[in-house]
Amino acid sequence: MDLVVNGTRRSVELDPRTTLLDALREHLGLTGAKKGCDHGQCGACTVLLDGRRVNSCLILAITLQDSSVTTIEGVDHPVQDKFLEHDGFQCGYCTPGQICSAVGMLDEVSKGWPSAVGDAELTDAEIRERMSGNLCRCGAYPNMIPAIREAAAR
Template identity: 60%
Template sequence: MNHDHTPEADGSAADGSRRTFVKQAGGLLGLALAPPLTGFAERFAAPAKTLAGPTDLTLRVNGTARTLRAEPRVTLLDALRENLDLTGSKKGCDHGQCGACTVLVDGRRVNACLTLAVMAQGKEITTVEGLAQGDHLHPMQEAFIKHDGFQCGYCTPGQIVSAVACVKEGHATSDDQCREWMSGNLCRCGAYPNILAAVREVAQKGGAQG
């Protein structure tokens, strides 16, 4: 009886398969343990280029270019208050939740406590100090005084700056809309009805210029 597959032949084939597997596995392991290509390694080993230490910054604030020296990590709020003596913007929560630090950057409301000063270079920054024209108050400032839109006054600068932008954005056409778009500015004294009255009056008169 003719047997095409003998035990010896099967054993040899099995040994050959095992040897082939071991060789392939060894090759893969060697490839995995081999050092990476030089360029790849150097790319990851190269030190990152970062700014460190104080550097010169130029901020255009209320229409005037102001130069200061500060570290890249300094916030816009601290740069305004500590370096440029513009203390109208207040530091409330320092987490972007209360709105006391609100300023305008290129006409848009931002929380200065969450914005790095270096990010505001080349942009137009407006603080509460820049709203009045000399002794002539901005219509929003006048409205806040008329409607007694403050008590302790700590949040007032941020409220006024935010209100100016709110009206210019067209987001003060109704009481509910105004409340929604001013909700990022908190008044811990609870002067909201008076603030709302001031903002709505300016919106109705179309006097949010500046």
């Protein structure tokens, strides 16, 4: 099957049971997306699929013929520099997922998608609510919020 990954068309032969996450990590050499739970519970595997953030462990790769996938290796976004500036990570394992999720989330906000918080502006409460699918056991949350807020303003 064919996938467009970070702008490049890649042909790959896959078991029908292979998830998008395993296709990236084990077949395409892209290990930036992480496997934290393999059940869509932690967000470490978040990538952008046709621009939208998804848990890549929950999608069978075979369903994605010709889809466009952006992984952390293909992301170039101010949120990355802001994570560095604010120490928005410790062990780094959830970080690619947090960053891809933040990029996808900011796009959702710009399109006017609602959240459970319902603030008109992108408040810290909005960011926290919208980012809560991405777990961080190191507890770097307080540093990620200003990083994402400042990246959004740029």
